[in-house]
Each structure stands twice: as C-alpha cells, then as structure tokens.
Amino acid sequence: MNKSYEYIIAGGGLAGLTLAVQLTLSQKLRNKSILILDKDSKSSNDRTWSFWSREKSFFDPIITHKWPRGIVKDDKQCLQLELDPYNYQTLHAKPFYAFCKEHLGKFNNIVWKQEKILSIDAHSGRVVTDTETYESQIVFDSTYSKDSFKIKPKTLLLWQHFKGEVIETEEAVFDPQTVTIMDFDTDQHGQTRFFYVLPFSERKALIEYTIFSKNILPEVEYDPYLQQYKKILGVKQHQVIDKEYNAIPMTDQVFPQRKGKVIFIGTKGGFIKASSGYGFTATQRKTAQIIKQLEKGSTVEHLKHRSEKRFRFYDAVLLHALDNPSIHSPDLFLALFSKIGAANLFSFLDEETHFLEDLQVILAVPNKYKLKFMKYLYLWRRVS
Ligand SMILES: Cc1cc2nc3c(=O)[nH]c(=O)nc-3n(C[C@H](O)[C@H](O)[C@H](O)COP(=O)(O)OP(=O)(O)OC[C@H]3O[C@@H](n4cnc5c(N)ncnc54)[C@H](O)[C@@H]3O)c2cc1C
Numbered sequence: 001m002n003k004s005y006e007y008i009i010a011g012g013g014l015a016g017l018t019l020a021v022q023l024t025l026s027q028k029l030r031n032k033s034i035l036i037l038d039k040d041s042k043s044s045n046d047r048t049w050s051f052w053s054r055e056k057s058f059f060d061p062i063i064t065h066k067w068p069r070g071i072v073k074d075d076k077q078c079l080q081l082e083l084d085p086y087n088y089q090t091l092h093a094k095p096f097y098a099f100c101k102e103h104l105g106k107f108n109n110i111v112w113k114q115e116k117i118l119s120i121d122a123h124s125g126r127v128v129t130d131t132e133t134y135e136s137q138i139v140f141d142s143t144y145s146k147d148s149f150k151i152k153p154k155t156l157l158l159w160q161h162f163k164g165e166v167i168e169t170e171e172a173v174f175d176p177q178t179v180t181i182m183d184f185d186t187d188q189h190g191q192t193r194f195f196y197v198l199p200f201s202e203r204k205a206l207i208e209y210t211i212f213s214k215n216i217l218p219e220v221e222y223d224p225y226l227q228q229y230k231k232i233l234g235v236k237q238h239q240v241i242d243k244e245y246n247a248i249p250m251t252d253q254v255f256p257q258r259k260g261k262v263i264f265i266g267t268k269g270g271f272i273k274a275s276s277g278y279g280f281t282a283t284q285r286k287t288a289q290i291i292k293q294l295e296k297g298s299t300v301e302h303l304k305h306r307s308e309k310r311f312r313f314y315d316a317v318l319l320h321a322l323d324n325p326s327i328h329s330p331d332l333f334l335a336l337f338s339k340i341g342a343a344n345l346f347s348f349l350d351e352e353t354h355f356l357e358d359l360q361v362i363l364a365v366p367n368k369y370k371l372k373f374m375k376y377l378y379l380w381r382r383v384s
Pocket residue numbers: 010011012013014015016037038039040042046047048049050051115116117118142143144145244245246247248265266267268272277278279280281
C-alpha cells in the first residue's frame with residue numbers, strides 16, 4: 001500500500017519550505033502529517049534572496065544584512081532614497097535551508113525525504129519518486145526547474161538574467177548602509193540593464209550585472225561589464241569569494257492555481273512578480289493566504305492564492321513596457337522612484353495599495369510614455 005500523508009509538499013525550496021514552516025506555526029494545522037520531497041539535499045548556497053520589508057518575520061534570525069538607504073541612478077541623476085519604514089534585507093539560501101530543516105526536524109509528524117519526483121497524478125494525489133509511491137489529499141507542487149520551464153503561446157516571457165560576484169577588497173570601498181538597487185549607467189541595448197550592489201561591509205559586496213530580455217547570455221558575456229563596473233566603483237586589489245549566474249522568469253502568463261488534488265505554488269504557481277522578478281515576499285504572503293484558508297477548513301477545490309486582477313494587469317503592462325525598446329527603462333524607473341518615493345513604490349509592488357494609490361503610480365509614468373502605456377490596455381483581458 002502507498003504511504004499516505006495529509007499533505008505532500010513537492011519541492012523543498014523557498015515556497016515548499018516556507019509553506020511547511022507556516023503550517024507548523026498554525027495551532028490548527030501543526031499536527032498534520034506532512035511529507036516534503038526534494039531531489040536535492042538543499043545544503044548549498046544556491047542563491048541569495050533580497051527583498052524590502054517593514055515587518056518582523058520568522059526568518060529575522062538568519063537575515064545577513066539590512067540597509068536603511070538605497071540608490072537608484074543612471075548617467076544623469078542619482079536618487080538617494082531613505083527606505084523607511086522599510087529596510088532592504090538579504091538572506092542566504094544555505095542558512096535558510098538549514099534553519100527550516102532544523103525547525104521542521106522538531107516535528108515528528110513532518111518527514112523530509114531526498115527523492116526525485118517522477119510524476120504527480122492530479123486525479124489521485126499519487127506522487128511517484130525514484131524510490132517510492134506516496135498519496136495525499138493535497139499535493140503542493142513547487143517542483144520548478146529553469147531548464148524545463150515553459151509558458152503558453154502568446155504570452156510574454158522575459159528572463160531576468162544576471163551574473164554576480166561576491167568580492168572582498170583590500171581597501172574600504174563600500175558604504176554598508178546603502179544598497180544600490182539599480183544603477184542604469186550602462187548601455188541598455190534596447191533592453192533593461194543595470195548593476196546591483198549589496199555592500200555587506202566596507203570591504204565586502206555582491207556586485208551583479210542584470211539584464212531583462214528574452215534570451216539568457218553565456219556566462220562570460222557578463223564579465224567585461226562587471227570588470228568595468230568594479231573600476232568605476234574604485235575597486236582595486238580584490239578576491240572573488242563567490243559567484244552567482246542564473247535567471248528568473250518574468251511572465252504575464254496566468255498560472256493555473258490548481259489541477260485536481262494539486263495546488264501549484266512558488267514559481268510554478270505564479271509567485272514571481274512579473275514586473276520585478278522578486279519572489280520572496282510574495283511567497284510569504286501567498287503561503288500565508290493558503291494557511292488561512294486551510295485553517296478555515298477549505299478543501300483543495302477552494303484554495304486560492306492568485307493576486308488581484310488589477311495587480312496582474314499592472315505587472316503585465318510593466319513587463320510589456322520593459323520589453324519595448326522605445327521605452328527607456330532608466331527614465332521610467334527613475335521617474336517612479338523620484339515621484340512617489342521608495343516606500344510607496346515598495347508597497348505598490350507588494351500589492352498592498354488601494355486603487356487611488358495605484359493611480360499615483362500610473363500618473364508618475366513619464367508623459368512621453370503615457371500613450372505607449374495606453375496601448376497596453378488590451379492586456380486587461382489577457383490577465384483574466
Ligand atoms: C539565483 C536566484 C536569485 C534570486 N534572488 C531573488 C531575490 O533576491 N529576491 C527575490 O524576491 N527573489 C529572488 N529570486 C526569485 C525567487 O524568489 C526564487 O527563485 C525562489 O527560490 C523561488 O522559489 P520556488 O520554491 O518556486 O523554487 P525553488 O526555490 O527553486 O524550489 C524548487 C524546488 O523544487 C525541487 N525540484 C525540482 N524538480 C524536482 C523533482 N523532479 N523532484 C523533486 N524535487 C524537485 C528543486 O530541487 C527545488 O528545491 C531568485 C532566484 C534565483 C534563481
């Protein structure tokens with residue numbers, strides 16, 4: 001007979017582990033029998049999550065750094081932004097996985113197995129791995145992999161692709177209070193391109209070159225940009241102590257939330273913000289929504305986590321604008337940050353704003369682009 005669990009969490013990355021942790025924090029759900037499956041041991045530092053936050057979180061003990069100030073700039077102007085009441089924060093994946101596993105290990109009702117999932121049957125809730133077969137009334141599927149990621153025809157997919165280096169310098173170069181959110185002082189090539197700097201101390205920082213475009217570049221093509229930027233920052237003698245080369249999908253596709261007994265979560269469930277590529281905060285928010293519904297006794301047919309339609313629409317519009325070579329992204333982002341301020345923009349991107357506040361963001365779009373944006377009104381029907 002197949003081993004049966006009340007919930008199976010397929011994929012123990014950000015979404016899977018966040019959901020599991022939140023289940024344990026719920027008085028009503030903490031005793032459910034849960035199986036977490038991942039093909040990987042989740043013991044390497046395979047990414048760094050950064051995000052803005054103004055709230056206390058379960059993950060506060062493993063936050064590596066917080067920045068109260070930020071910079072958004074291009075070749076003409078530099079916006080020095082006070083992020084208050086937010087901080088920009090960073091969390092490394094390795095301590096995140098270890099912290100979650102240690103916490104989940106305290107619960108006898110939660111089992112973590114390193115097995116590769118071969119198939120998930122939506123009708124029966126049966127999960128077949130390379131080792132065994134399991135069954136559940138609800139399978140939360142977050143088994144995302146970049147190489148097999150596909151979208152429906154007629155939807156737009158831009159990759160946010162980047163190469164970053166964590167460097168240690170001999171001299172003091174960085175301001176550990178100020179994060180460079182976007183430095184557009186680089187040829188845009190009709191795309192969106194910027195540098196991103198997370199200074200952990202005066203001598204240590206992550207420096208990243210990021211592009212939003214349809215195709216991912218071979219790794220070596222980012223190197224000249226990174227070398228040049230290090231010179232601009234005044235970096236001389238230094239050591240590269242870590243590297244990051246990867247890509248995040250940004251798409252206006254409306255992801256299915258559910259199929260039979262399977263609830264799609266994480267990247268597979270559309271948790272990545274289409275207009276920014278950020279997924280950490282949305283994952284916290286959307287898994288919390290799922291928990292609330294489970295606590296109220298919602299059955300699998302009624303579980304919902306999709307963003308409100310107006311936010312899906314704004315995301316689609318911004319994504320199409322970023323894909324339009326006649327819209328110069330630095331002008332757009334600098335106008336948004338300078339006219340409405342970092343805090344309001346963050347709250348808009350976190351989908352916490354009312355329509356009147358959204359209107360301020362819409363009005364902050366530079367006049368020269370307003371007509372171009374109007375042409376994207378047709379996307380309202382596509383995001384249904
Ligand atoms: C390098 C990188 C940096 C990022 N940085 C940020 C950031 O700074 N801020 C931010 O907000 N977002 C960031 N993101 C976006 C997003 O937050 C992450 O991609 C996040 O990890 C997505 O969570 P997930 O659970 O969907 O996917 P993952 O965390 O990738 O988890 C999916 C899991 O499924 C497992 N899996 C896949 N197939 C199978 C299978 N067949 N059997 C068993 N297990 C399987 C994988 O091993 C993996 O553990 C970043 C993404 C990347 C790739």
